[in-house]
Amino acid sequence: MAVPTAHRDQAPDPQSGLAARQAIRSGRHRGPTSGLAPGYVQGNLVILPKDVAADFQRFCELNPKPCPLIGTAVPGDWRIPALGEDLDIRTDIPRYRVWKHGELVAEPDNLNEVWRDDLVSFIIGCSFSFEEALMADGIEIRHIACGCNVPMYRTSVATAASGAFHGPMVVSMRPMSPADAIRAIEITARFPAVHGAPVHIGKPEQIGIRDLAKPDYGDAVPVGDDEIPVFWACGVTPQSVIAAAKPAFCITHYPGSMLVTDRKNSEFAVT
């Protein structure tokens, strides 16, 4: 008796990373990727010409907390097989930003017009992964509860420089009760590939943050007197560093429009 078999052209699980990328590629999904493919890792994109790519890769390796590299492509290649079956970095993100000498020059829906054979793609882990683990433990994520962006701050903490890439670390902040802060440290320490444990707690002024109500990126969120601000190294750091380095050419994702991968958040937990 014949047993039904899976076909190569069978539609993927609609909640999978592959289905999300197919929806984006075909134009069926536009806009932010938050909430797409629950449980799958989303990543920040940086694309640089080969002549500065090695310096940037070393920058990431020197600064693994703000810049946890989860995937790198071969120069000129739009595929990143380690992160997804049938992945095409030119088409699988809803919106991109193209930069020349530090100036934003375009925000296209795909990279078909601007792709070059000398471009190297880097994918950097994102806090969506650890936020899922925190919420699964019952911890409230304030900016999600408030329906806004996470507040982010430029700090007085310098990153380790590599070539033209240098500048301050950017952190994201989530206010929590002391008990939740302890749990959050325990949980995020298990996710080194997506920023890992916090870099600071409780004393904003020690890392050069003067006013929690005035973030440099994202939105301010309320912090209760009974709460502690908890600071994680943030994936906006490489964008801030690239803006200062002003490379001749660069592509990043449009804020909030991430690469959805085939990797599961749970795979990124170390035991």
Add this chain to the structure above:
Amino acid sequence: MAVPTAHRDQAPDPQSGLAARQAIRSGRHRGPTSGLAPGYVQGNLVILPKDVAADFQRFCELNPKPCPLIGTAVPGDWRIPALGEDLDIRTDIPRYRVWKHGELVAEPDNLNEVWRDDLVSFIIGCSFSFEEALMADGIEIRHIACGCNVPMYRTSVATAASGAFHGPMVVSMRPMSPADAIRAIEITARFPAVHGAPVHIGKPEQIGIRDLAKPDYGDAVPVGDDEIPVFWACGVTPQSVIAAAKPAFCITHYPGSMLVTDRKNSEFAVT
């Protein structure tokens, strides 16, 4: 050619738990056990009559952070084979405290005169184990740097009651920089058998502590403006609970004079 073999009556490694217990039993070592047998687990002692022992065991199981049980003896038995070769709980601790109906009645060097066939011994993990791991990571332990006892506080946090055993959790406090506090949470979370991760950070008033400079047990230590107080559940909790429960008969170790075991601190780390 004959190869030298180890003899049963060969002297143990002088830095081992066994050597420490033999030195204590023979009277060669008296006083606090701090610094003896580096790397070996030390434990708090509680001995209770069989008729209340089950309630106390359940109390420990309900409150694993302040009362992490690392060994239990058979009623009437002075051996705890899981914790040490040749271990005799009647003689292997430098000094004991004997209590009747909550009153301290004696502080003997051994239990030979007071031992009874209905006594059940419990050994509870101690913060010496995790302090060793913190110092190995380069974190300063303030009370050790100051050469005094750790400050301990009765909190407004209730333990889960079992029979006559109930009362507030006692915590120990170690002030740290924010970065060290984060590392300390990551490290001690790996040691659930010796109090585990902190129970509170940063806001003493939230757990009923009015003045850090006035600990209920131990000694006050300086806390810098740039530091955060970090609170761990403390092994003094069972002693405080027993003092309130006033059992007809009870034996504990004399403060600072612990049971040195054959188990290594590193064995207690979960990965």
